[in-house]
Amino acid sequence: MPGSGALILLAFSSLVVVLLLVLLQLTRLGFIVRSTIPDRPRRRMFIASVSFLITFAGVRLLVRMITHNHGPFNWVVVRGHHIHHLVWGILILLLVGYGWLLDLGRSHSPLSIFFSRLMSVSYGAGAALTLDEFSLWLNLDPNDYWSREGRMSIDAVILFGSILAVGAWGAPFFRGLQIMWSKRGVFRKEIGRLETPIRRARLLRPRRARRSPPRTWH
Template sequence: MHWTGAFVLLLFAVLVTGILLTLLHLTRLGKLVHEGIPDRPRRRMFLAALSFFVTFAGVRLLVRCITHHVGPFGWVMMGGRHIHHLVWGIFILLAVGYAWMAEWGSGTSAVSIFWSRFFAILYGVGAALTLDEFALWLNLANDYWSPQGRESIDAVILFGALLAAGAWGAPLFRRRQKKGSAPQ
C-alpha cells in the first residue's frame, strides 16, 4: 500500500491533536498545565508552541522518509503536480482564523474551552506545515535540502521562539520582578 504524504500528515495532525487534548482533559498533566499556566491566552500559546514543534519534527521526519524511500510514503500529486505541505498548512490557518474571528471557543463553558484548545493546537500544526517550507515562499523552488532551505529552519526557530515567549516569557519576567527588591 502506498500512503500519500497528505494522508500521513492528516493522520499525524489528528494523532497530535487527539493526544494533546486527551492529556489535557483526562490526566494529571492537564491539571498541572492549568495550574502552571493560569491564564487562558498563555495556555493557548503553550498548546500552539507544543503542537508547532511536534508537527515540525514529524514533518521533517516524514519528508526525510519520502526522499530516502523509507516506508510506504509518497508525495501528494495532483495532475502530475506536487502539492507541498505548506498548502495544507495554509488551509488549516485559514480555518482556524475563521473560527477565531467567529469567536468559536471564546466562552467559559467546558465545550468552549475544548474548542479553544483544539484551535490552538491546530494553529500550531498549520503554522509548522507552512513555515517548514518558508524557503519555498522566498525562492519559488523546492530548496528543502539545499543551503537555501536553511531559511525555513530560521523561520521555524524565530516563530517557535515567539510562541514560546508568549507562553512562558511574560510570567517568568513578572516572577523575577516580584522576587527581586524594588529599586529605591
C-alpha cells in the same frame, strides 16, 4: 503508493491534535497547565508552541524519509501537480481564523474551553505545516526546497525557536511539574524510611482529632 505520504502526514497531524487534547483534558499534566498558566493569551500560546514543535519535527522526519526513499511514502501528485503540505497548513489556519471570527472559545463553558484548546493546537500544527515550506512563499519553483546545508540551518533555528517559546510561555507549568515530582520524591523517601509494615500503616492511616474531656463545673 502515491499519496501515502499525505495520508500519513494528515494522520500524524490529527494524532498530535487528539493527543494534546487528551493530555489537556484528562491527565495530571493538563491539570498543572490549567492551574499554573493563565488562559488568555499565555496558555493558548504555550499550547500552540508545543503543537508547532511536535508537528514540525514529525513533518521534517517524514519529508526526510520520502527524499531518501525510506518506507512506502511518496509525494502527493494530482493530475501532474505536486500538492505541497503547506496547502494543508493554509487550510487549517483558515479554519482556525474562521473559528476565532465566530468567537469560539471565548466563554467559560466546557464546550467553549474545548474549542479554545482545539484551535490553539490546530493553529500550531497548521503553522508548522506552512512554515516548513517557507521557501515556496518566495519562489514558486517546486524544485526549490533549499540546499541541504541551508535547510538544516533553518530547521535548527525553527526548532530552537519552538523550544524557546515552549519554555517561555510554559515556565509556570514546568515549575508546577517540578514541585509535583519533588513532593512525590519526598513522599517516597519518607515511606522508605519506615521499618515495618505496621509503622507504615500507622503513618498512612488518617489521624482523628482528639476530643477533649468535658469540663465539669463546681
